[in-house]
Structure formats: structure tokens, C-alpha cells
Amino acid sequence: MTPPGNDTQAGIRRRNLARVLQAVAAHGPLSRPAVAARIGLTRAGVAPLVDELLRAGLLVESGPAAPRGRGRPGSELVVSDRGPAGLGAEIGVDHLAVCAIDLRGRIRARAAVGAANRNSTPGPVLERLGELLAEVTGRIAAEGLRPAGLAVAVPGLVARGGTTVVHAPNLGWRAADLAPGLAPVTAPAGSPAVPLTVENEANLGALAELRPAGADGGRPGPPPDFVHVSAEAGIGAAVVVDGQLLRGARGFAGELGHVPVYPDGRRCDCGGRGCLEQYAGEAAVLRASGAAPGRAGPGARIALRARRAADGDPATVRALEEAGTALGIALAGAVNLLDPRAVVLGGALAGLAPWVLPSLERELTLRTAVAADPARAGGPLVTVSRLGADGPLLGAAHAALRGVLDDPLHSCAPADSPPVRTD
Amino acid sequence: MTPPGNDTQAGIRRRNLARVLQAVAAHGPLSRPAVAARIGLTRAGVAPLVDELLRAGLLVESGPAAPRGRGRPGSELVVSDRGPAGLGAEIGVDHLAVCAIDLRGRIRARAAVGAANRNSTPGPVLERLGELLAEVTGRIAAEGLRPAGLAVAVPGLVARGGTTVVHAPNLGWRAADLAPGLAPVTAPAGSPAVPLTVENEANLGALAELRPAGADGGRPGPPPDFVHVSAEAGIGAAVVVDGQLLRGARGFAGELGHVPVYPDGRRCDCGGRGCLEQYAGEAAVLRASGAAPGRAGPGARIALRARRAADGDPATVRALEEAGTALGIALAGAVNLLDPRAVVLGGALAGLAPWVLPSLERELTLRTAVAADPARAGGPLVTVSRLGADGPLLGAAHAALRGVLDDPLHSCAPADSPPVRTD
Structure with missing residues (x-):
């Protein structure tokens, strides 16, 4: 044998x-x-x-x-801070972003633009993303770095291991294969092919939390059993068990936004009723706080809401408190089911934590008594991501370097030397 | 190194x-x-x-x-159908059961009694269980089998890898270490020690679903990514991912009974509100169907409810339909979060499936559109356990044989020969 x-x-x-x-x-x-x-x-x-x-x-x-000690020094x-770079890209509902990191995990270039991607077709979005990618790869090439992989974060369901966005409701995309539209980046004329990964943005946000603490100077990340929640237009979660992403049978795990919180409540675009997204998603919070959706990127809108909340605007404060309550109910279900060591608020939620956390933690404490009792000290630990809204983009860049770290010589032969065979 | x-x-x-x-x-x-x-x-x-x-x-x-073919026959x-046997035991709220299986997975002896265990102390319960175990081991000894392990299924939270029931609300037990009370079985005078495992009953029910299909003649089990739901007095679930139980950071995963389904609903003993158990637990269904709790064992009560439902008793039918609705809401959350390949109804639920399933599946279909769409054919597959209420007990017996299967000679030297050293 x-x-x-x-x-x-x-x-x-x-x-x-x-x-x-x-x-x-x-x-x-x-x-x-x-x-x-x-x-x-x-x-x-x-x-x-x-x-x-x-x-x-x-x-x-x-x-x-x-x-030191005996033996020769x-x-x-x-x-190296030259050589392979990981390209991370993020397709948001109203922005596009790209960054490149080196093997040390340092960001070497980044670019972002506001973009009205909701209900657009993938073609023009990928074309614009390709321009940003070209800008970033041009800048890193000047510093001796070459793309070793590209990972794209999308707010939707992605077929496990594939490049097809199965459904991204907030973009209005279905069964959209991103590979052809990104071919100018992944199959450049005269250069080695760049492997492409397409992944749900919440999963990539969680991967960013997981990367080796040493890579950026030893700050410890969260423990390797956690539920990572992120929000932009929708709400997504990633479940990490023993340091591994739980992807689900088809890769669709983590749809926290459609966990029912008020089963007879508001109708959701998904066809259900009372989904978390209807109470804690961006549109719901904007509606409840009386703010207009506007055209600003999510960073600007989060900053606006955070500023209003900080100013004590009652409608904004109440809207965020209600969002926290709904998040707490949904997360209570997740904690009872999964018994994670931590719940990490990431993405846009990180910036709103001061207003969302109190009601969220109140629900979580009320509703996880059996699961929490009595060994857990003070209920599940809710933490706020140290990466904030950048998590998915950074996670994408790290995922893009995964191939090099897992198979250094095969993935990463310098373009000007013959490929090293390892098999 | x-x-x-x-x-x-x-x-x-x-x-x-x-x-x-x-x-x-x-x-x-x-x-x-x-x-x-x-x-x-x-x-x-x-x-x-x-x-x-x-x-x-x-x-x-x-x-x-x-x-056949070339070569000597x-x-x-x-x-062997002699030698090591796995002892499974189940502590229910109103019954005790014990069985012994051989390496072929065949049940060689079993014993069960009704018992009013709710709010009793562990001491007398374990004493009675010890009597049943002695009866079963006596019977299998006559057939050349000796206990190679004992696993006990309990309706509560068990510290990961330990023998302590952290909290079993329906028994009223907290921080109860079962090892001392079972010492007459696990440390018999003049015989080798019998390793003890204590485990949540839903987890053991799921393990029973997972055992090799060949062991009982090739019937295929469910796929290795599933959520297994079982119910006796409480409701528990086990999450199996890639064939492995997801135990949670502390071993407390699977508390489906305390997932909130109607967040402003009935108060629960756990301190929360609107927990699934308040709508689909045994007490809730009995209350809603107008039946008296009675003293019959769970098998008898399930048979009674099933008979009443089959007879078209409106209160019973309605109570089971409402239980199915609540189960569907809670499971919709689990499916959105975990994307399992199947949901398996086990334990007492298996016998009630005809009345519970329609409303359960209606909620699940309504509330998992995003996660289900569009690759899943017809929504998540809800299946009914082929083991029924016996699942946890059989799972315990299989778990008790695990040590032999993982380390055959070390765990299982015949008592009358010198132990075989493997290290």
C-alpha cells in the first residue's frame, strides 16, 4: 500500500x-x-x-x-519584509478597500474608495476593485514585494472552498463567480498566477483575530474558542472552535443576522420574521435613530452615529440600545449552543460598543444562566475587537499569505528563478 | 528533541x-x-x-x-462476542437504565426501573443504579464478558473530561461527583478497575448515531455534520461537526433548551424568559395537553401522548404542534449559525415526530432561507433517529468501549493473564 x-x-x-x-x-x-x-x-x-x-x-x-551561554554566536x-505579499480586498455595500501586507504582518499599502455597490452588478464593481488592486500592487512592487495571493471579503455566503458568491443579499448578488472579473489581477501577463480566495467577511474578521500574536509584537489575541460578530449593512458571525473556523456543511455557517429574535416581529428580506438583522442591522439602526442612509462610507456613518450617541442624542442612544438587546438575545442562543470562551464584537460593531454593550450583556447574562452556571466567572466574556472595522480586510490579507506559510517554496518561488519542485 | x-x-x-x-x-x-x-x-x-x-x-x-482468486484460502x-463489554447507564428524571454491549455492538443484557429521581440526592440514586449494574454485570459474566468501561448519561452539564455533574436542573443536582458513589462498580475488589465516563445524555445520543454503520449490519447513520436534539424532561442538543462532538470551551455546549424563542415569554427556572424548554419540554407539553405528570416512566408517557395524538385528542395535538413551532424557531437559529447537513430528532422526540415535525419544518423553512438558499435542495434535512429513546443509553455503552477500541491491549488485558505492556 x-x-x-x-x-x-x-x-x-x-x-x-x-x-x-x-x-x-x-x-x-x-x-x-x-x-x-x-x-x-x-x-x-x-x-x-x-x-x-x-x-x-x-x-x-x-x-x-x-x-550568550556557550557555543558560537x-x-x-x-x-523577510520583501518577497511575498498578501493582497486583501473588501467589497462592502458602499465601499471598496484593498491592502497589502508582508510576511511580518505589516500593512505596506492600502487604498479605499466609497462605492455604491448595492444592487450593482459584479462586473463594474470588480473592475473598480481591479483598479485599486493595480494601484496597491504597483506601490508594493517598488518596495520589492510581489503578490503571493489575493483574498476577497464579501458580505454574503460563499461556496466552501470556491470563488463563487452564492448569495450576498445586501449587494443583490447571486451565484456570482468573482474569478473571471479578477483575472487581470490573478493571471497577469508574464507573471506567476496569484491564487484567489473568496470568503465571507465575518469569517475573515475572525481569522484576523486568530493570527499569531507575535506577528505584530506579541499582543495576545482572544482565546481560540469564540464567536466573532461583525456588522456592516448585514450582520455576520464566525464561529471559531479550537482555533479553527467552523464553516458548516456547505460553508454557510455564521448567519447570525437571520437568527430569529422576535419570532412574530418585523418581516425580513430573507422571507423570515423577526431576524436579528431587522433590529441590529445598519438600516434598522439608522431608521430607528432617524438618520438618513446617506452616501458616506461605513466608517463615516459609524463615526457619525458614535458622535451622536456620545452627544447623547436620545433617538440614536435608544436605537443602539435596542440593537444591543436584539444582539444579546441572538447571542444568548449562540452561547447556549456553543459554549464559547468569548464573544468578540468586531467590524463596525467595535466602534459602537460603548452604546451597544450594556443592553447586550444584560440579555446575555439573563439568558445564559444554565450554560454559565456555576463554573464560569461572571458569564461569557464579551470583548471588543482590537482591529475594529479593519478586521475583515486584514483577515483577507492574512488569508492571502496562507499559501506561502503552508507551502513556502511551492507557492512562492521568486519570479526570476526556476520554480523549486517539492514533489 | x-x-x-x-x-x-x-x-x-x-x-x-x-x-x-x-x-x-x-x-x-x-x-x-x-x-x-x-x-x-x-x-x-x-x-x-x-x-x-x-x-x-x-x-x-x-x-x-x-x-477465491489465487492464493491459499x-x-x-x-x-469477539466474549471479552470486553461496554456498560452504559442512564440516569433519567424518572427512570434508571443499564445495558451492556459486546464489541460487535450487540446488546447482551439490559435492565431498567422507574425511579423518582427529581430532587433526590445523588447517593440513593447511585446506590440503586449500582444494583442494576451488578445485575447486568452478573448476567454478562455468565457469558464470558467482563466490563471494560462504564459510561453514565445524565440530563445536565458535565465538566469536560470529568465525572462531575456541574448542574442537572431537572434532577436538582449541582457539583455532584458521581465517581465515589459508583466505586463499587468501577473499583471492584479483586478485579481490574473499570474506567468511568460521565457525559450529557444528548451528547451520548449523538455518539450512538455516529457509531460505525457496519457494527449493526450496515445501516447507514446520519451524515457527520448534524445537530442531534433529544428531550426527556429537558431538551438537549449535541452538535457534531465533521464527525466530532462540539463540546464547548467548558463542555457545556448544546443547551438548546435555553435558547430564547419568545424573548418576552414564560419565565424559565434558569432565570431567563421564553426558553425553548418552556414550550417544548415535557412539563410544558403535558401542561398544554391537559395531562397529569403521573409516575409512569418516560416511555409510558410518550406512548400515552403518542396514542392520544393518534386518537386525535385536540389538546394533545395542539400542544405537540406548539412544541414543534418552538423547536423550529430554536433550530432555525442553530441552522443559521452552524449550517449542519442534518437535524436529527432523537430521544423521546423520535416517538412524537409525526405530530411535532410539520410545524417544526414549517418554521425551519421559513427562517433559514438565506442559509438554505439556493444550493440546499428543500431546506435542511430533518431526520428522525433510528434509535429513538434508547439513543443515550446505547451511546453510553458505546462510549464505554471506546477505551478498548483506542488502545486494545492496554485497556483490556484479560484478568487472568499478565498485563501486556505497550509503552
Whole structure:
């Protein structure tokens, strides 16, 4: 019998290259012995792997470290700030955004525009997104970076593992394959193809929360069992269990916006009644607070609502409190079902937390007594994302680098050298 | 560096013994070459593993198979119907039950009694359960079977991996460690200790759905992504993702009974309002159908309600329809969040499916349009457990055999031979 593919020589080598690169990305600078200790290989086993990653330009030496203990001083390793870049893109209901990060997780370029995407067709939206992507890739090329992947965040359901938006109600898109429209970016003439990922924006927001804490200087992220809630026009959630996204049988998990909160309540566009989105979605909050939808991007609208709430505008404060109540009811269901370690408010909700949290936490405490009792200290911990509205875009950029981190040499041969075969 | 423990020689051997035993348990009778093909080892590699399992009495030869193709005829292997037995026990609100299964998954003995366990203390309940267990183990001993594990199903929250019932509201138990009270069974004088597992009954019901289809003649179980709902006095659910139970950060996942369905509705004992249990729990249905709680065991009460509904008793039919509506609302939330491949009605609900399902499915279809649309054919598939009210008890018995299947020689050396060291 053939052994399983991941136990072949080539498979083991690929996995070990990935482990070295991931260890340095998450915890660098690291000496070679420190890398060996972290991943459980011998120093002799690590040395050729490091050499290959140095030759490929994925790792660089940070200069000799200060001698410590016995043995010769060795230089320390860091991931390169040149070479592969992850391109993240976000298609919002009224904005488009693009950013590029390097292997260190630093944002190297970004661009965003307001855009009336609601009920537009995918064609012109992707064309405009392509222009932003071209602008960003042009800027990073000047700094020695090349796109190693593109991930696009969309406010809708995406077929698991595919590039097709199955349904994005707030864009009015159905069965829209984004691959053809993004071909100018993903299949550029004369350059290597750029792998494309399309993913629900709440899932990418959660992935951004999950990325290695070391990548941006050691700030700890939330624990690896959490429900991440984000909102723009709609409301989405991502469920993370043991550090892994729960995607659902078809990839459609996380539709928190259509969890029923008042079963005999307002009609929803989905055909249901009393869905969370009808009480805590953007349109509902704007309506309740008496604000006009306007054309400003979501950042501007959130800032406006936050300013009004901070000024004590009664209608705005009441609307956000009602949104918090509805969110608390829906999340009580999620907490009873999933027993997560934390609930993280991300996306646009992060900026509105001061006004949404009190009523949200009141409902959650009232309605999770059995699940919470008695071992949990003070009920489920609701936290606010440190990334705010940028989460999905950053998560997309990180997802775009995933291929390099999982298979460093295969995904990422420099364009000017022959591809390195690993199988 | 030491390689990870599961890559040591002893670890690999233990895993391979387990793979052989599991393959034969799920798919036997199997010839040695068929075992080798199933688990991806060579015939020469499988031979000594099979010999060890034969010596330990876990496998037996089913006699020479008919010659087929080239090569000498070989006998086929089946798991033994003697040797290790899994003891399953169930503590219900008004009954106690025990059963024993052999490695073939066949029930070899069972015993059950009605018992008024609500608001009793654990001591006398465990004493009575111990008597039932002694009766069952006595009967199986006469057939050459010995307990290899005991798993107890309880209607409450259990600390993950522990033996303590954190809270069982319908029993009135809090922080009750079941291990001391079951010591006469788990630490019998002069015999090997019997490992104890304590687990939520809904989780065990789901595990029963998951056991290998081959074990009872090839009937296929539900797909490995499902939400399993069961009800006795309370309502519990188990979430299975990719064939694994989702237990939650502390082991408290699956509290479907306290998902809010009518947020301003009836007060619940948990402190919340409008919990599912207040509309679809046994007490609620009995109240709504005008039936007296009575002292009959749950089987009898379910039969009574089913008979009344079948007779067209309007109050009973209406009560079950309302229970289905509430279940549908709560499950709509679960389906939107989790995107399972199926929803399985188990436990007492299985017997009431004809009256509960129509309203349940109506709500589910109405409220999962976004998650269901458009790839899912006809909405999420609601199925009825083939095990009915026996699910949790059978799941417990299977869970009790898990240790043998995962580590055949370590857990299961015959009492009359020296223990086989595997590490």
C-alpha cells in the first residue's frame, strides 16, 4: 500500500519548511537553535531547511546576535519584509478597500474608495476593485514585494472552498463567480498566477483575530474558542472552535443576522420574521435613530452615529440600545449552543460598543444562566475587537499569505528563478 | 528533541492495533489482506498485530473462508462476542437504565426501573443504579464478558473530561461527583478497575448515531455534520461537526433548551424568559395537553401522548404542534449559525415526530432561507433517529468501549493473564 500522501519524504519536507517559516513569522527574531526547540527538530535537521528559506528570500538574517551561554554566536532569523505579499480586498455595500501586507504582518499599502455597490452588478464593481488592486500592487512592487495571493471579503455566503458568491443579499448578488472579473489581477501577463480566495467577511474578521500574536509584537489575541460578530449593512458571525473556523456543511455557517429574535416581529428580506438583522442591522439602526442612509462610507456613518450617541442624542442612544438587546438575545442562543470562551464584537460593531454593550450583556447574562452556571466567572466574556472595522480586510490579507506559510517554496518561488519542485 | 509521543515505536504500534481492531469491528468479517488494504499497511505488517489481538481474545477467526482468486484460502476475522463489554447507564428524571454491549455492538443484557429521581440526592440514586449494574454485570459474566468501561448519561452539564455533574436542573443536582458513589462498580475488589465516563445524555445520543454503520449490519447513520436534539424532561442538543462532538470551551455546549424563542415569554427556572424548554419540554407539553405528570416512566408517557395524538385528542395535538413551532424557531437559529447537513430528532422526540415535525419544518423553512438558499435542495434535512429513546443509553455503552477500541491491549488485558505492556 502507498503510505498516505502527507507521510512521503516530500510531504514531510514541505511540512517542516512550513513549520520553520511559521515559527519565525510568529515568534521571530529567533536563533536557529530556538527554531529547532520550538518545532521539535534537531539543529542539524533545521539547518538545511533554514538555508532553503534564506535562498528563497523568505527568511533573512537579522545580524549576529549577542553571544550568550556557550557555543558560537549565531545570527537571528526574521521573515523577510520583501518577497511575498498578501493582497486583501473588501467589497462592502458602499465601499471598496484593498491592502497589502508582508510576511511580518505589516500593512505596506492600502487604498479605499466609497462605492455604491448595492444592487450593482459584479462586473463594474470588480473592475473598480481591479483598479485599486493595480494601484496597491504597483506601490508594493517598488518596495520589492510581489503578490503571493489575493483574498476577497464579501458580505454574503460563499461556496466552501470556491470563488463563487452564492448569495450576498445586501449587494443583490447571486451565484456570482468573482474569478473571471479578477483575472487581470490573478493571471497577469508574464507573471506567476496569484491564487484567489473568496470568503465571507465575518469569517475573515475572525481569522484576523486568530493570527499569531507575535506577528505584530506579541499582543495576545482572544482565546481560540469564540464567536466573532461583525456588522456592516448585514450582520455576520464566525464561529471559531479550537482555533479553527467552523464553516458548516456547505460553508454557510455564521448567519447570525437571520437568527430569529422576535419570532412574530418585523418581516425580513430573507422571507423570515423577526431576524436579528431587522433590529441590529445598519438600516434598522439608522431608521430607528432617524438618520438618513446617506452616501458616506461605513466608517463615516459609524463615526457619525458614535458622535451622536456620545452627544447623547436620545433617538440614536435608544436605537443602539435596542440593537444591543436584539444582539444579546441572538447571542444568548449562540452561547447556549456553543459554549464559547468569548464573544468578540468586531467590524463596525467595535466602534459602537460603548452604546451597544450594556443592553447586550444584560440579555446575555439573563439568558445564559444554565450554560454559565456555576463554573464560569461572571458569564461569557464579551470583548471588543482590537482591529475594529479593519478586521475583515486584514483577515483577507492574512488569508492571502496562507499559501506561502503552508507551502513556502511551492507557492512562492521568486519570479526570476526556476520554480523549486517539492514533489 | 524528543519526537512527539504519538510517533514513538510504542505509540505507532498502539495506534496500529487500534486501527486493526476498529476496522474489523466496523467492517468484519474481514480477511487479513482485507484488513491490510483497509488500513493501508502491508500484509506482513498486519499479521503480528492480528496475532496479538487474537491472543488477547479481542479478535476471533470465523472459520476458513471459501477460496477465491489465487492464493491459499484464509479464515476471516471478527471481533469477539466474549471479552470486553461496554456498560452504559442512564440516569433519567424518572427512570434508571443499564445495558451492556459486546464489541460487535450487540446488546447482551439490559435492565431498567422507574425511579423518582427529581430532587433526590445523588447517593440513593447511585446506590440503586449500582444494583442494576451488578445485575447486568452478573448476567454478562455468565457469558464470558467482563466490563471494560462504564459510561453514565445524565440530563445536565458535565465538566469536560470529568465525572462531575456541574448542574442537572431537572434532577436538582449541582457539583455532584458521581465517581465515589459508583466505586463499587468501577473499583471492584479483586478485579481490574473499570474506567468511568460521565457525559450529557444528548451528547451520548449523538455518539450512538455516529457509531460505525457496519457494527449493526450496515445501516447507514446520519451524515457527520448534524445537530442531534433529544428531550426527556429537558431538551438537549449535541452538535457534531465533521464527525466530532462540539463540546464547548467548558463542555457545556448544546443547551438548546435555553435558547430564547419568545424573548418576552414564560419565565424559565434558569432565570431567563421564553426558553425553548418552556414550550417544548415535557412539563410544558403535558401542561398544554391537559395531562397529569403521573409516575409512569418516560416511555409510558410518550406512548400515552403518542396514542392520544393518534386518537386525535385536540389538546394533545395542539400542544405537540406548539412544541414543534418552538423547536423550529430554536433550530432555525442553530441552522443559521452552524449550517449542519442534518437535524436529527432523537430521544423521546423520535416517538412524537409525526405530530411535532410539520410545524417544526414549517418554521425551519421559513427562517433559514438565506442559509438554505439556493444550493440546499428543500431546506435542511430533518431526520428522525433510528434509535429513538434508547439513543443515550446505547451511546453510553458505546462510549464505554471506546477505551478498548483506542488502545486494545492496554485497556483490556484479560484478568487472568499478565498485563501486556505497550509503552
